[in-house]
Amino acid sequence: MIAGTVALPHGISARPARASDKDFLAKLFRDNRDDLKALDAGQDFINMTIDMQLDAQVNGYGNTFPNAIYLILEKNGSRIGRVTLDIGPVELRLIDLNFIKKAQNKGYGSGVIQWIMKAAAQTQRPLVVPTRRDNVVFLSYLLNCGFQEDASISDEVNARLVWFPTRSEMDGSAEIKPRKAASGTV
Template identity: 35%
Template sequence: MPAGISLRPAIFGDQPFLETLYRSARPDLQFIDGPPELVETVIAQQYAVHAQGTGEEYPNAMHFIIEKTQTAIGALVVDFGHNEVRVIYVAFILAARGFGYGKAILRGVQQAASTAQCPVAVVVWHNNPGAKRIYLELGFQVEETQLMADRMVWYPGKPQLP
């Protein structure tokens, strides 16, 4: 991983950071037509649904805070299931985007999955072409396309692009 980048388990005290991070990762919610109070309410509700849904669908998922020199810059939620490793959520604050940190974190997930000889799966929204590009660069392939998102999978033993 790049110098100074580390992961640590998320704790309850990280909630304010995670809420702010979610807001920055969902700029589409800022374009809701309505008064600011309505927009704030919808964003808060969407975050609650995101957090609750992740907990219900992936009760054994591991929640991490990504830090650079001990300052929170992102989050990773990953589930090591029976047949695959699933990247559920990865996001960075705006100031930490574009430096290759996400790619480095994902390479770490690939390395762990490779050790277990497990594929890594992720769902990438169509409105996030930058994320899709990164996953393709890391050797993921589109396995399923739906209306709003693609399911992409990386298999261990397949060559990675640099």
């Protein structure tokens, strides 16, 4: 569990979410739902749908991932995003990674992913990252970092990607960096 603030690459820090972050998290969710904003419907219906999705996400994460940790990402003291991780007995799972619009496409996400990969290696767990197939940039990035698709539970819309740390990455003798996937199948 993270008790304080942790330094991440690119001058970003992560800290546990607090009750005072609720409005920021709601705004972050609403601002990044371009898919729902594009619906051919009235603004009241779109707002209601976004609010329902937010409620479903908040309640769903709590029920589905009881061991999840919710972190706020900051840069220069300003909140720029969030990351949600589930720490299971067998695997570490990235549930959600989201940035405000101004912080997107600046390489911050790759720094956060590298940090999570290091945490997975240090705890000797595989890292699981489910992602949508239409998120081509993120999917390509993960594959280039050595993630493999677990086809047994992927589908046409979502891919479940898994990264297995090598023995040298787990013992700290090798740096975590993009590489071919570890041999074997998922």
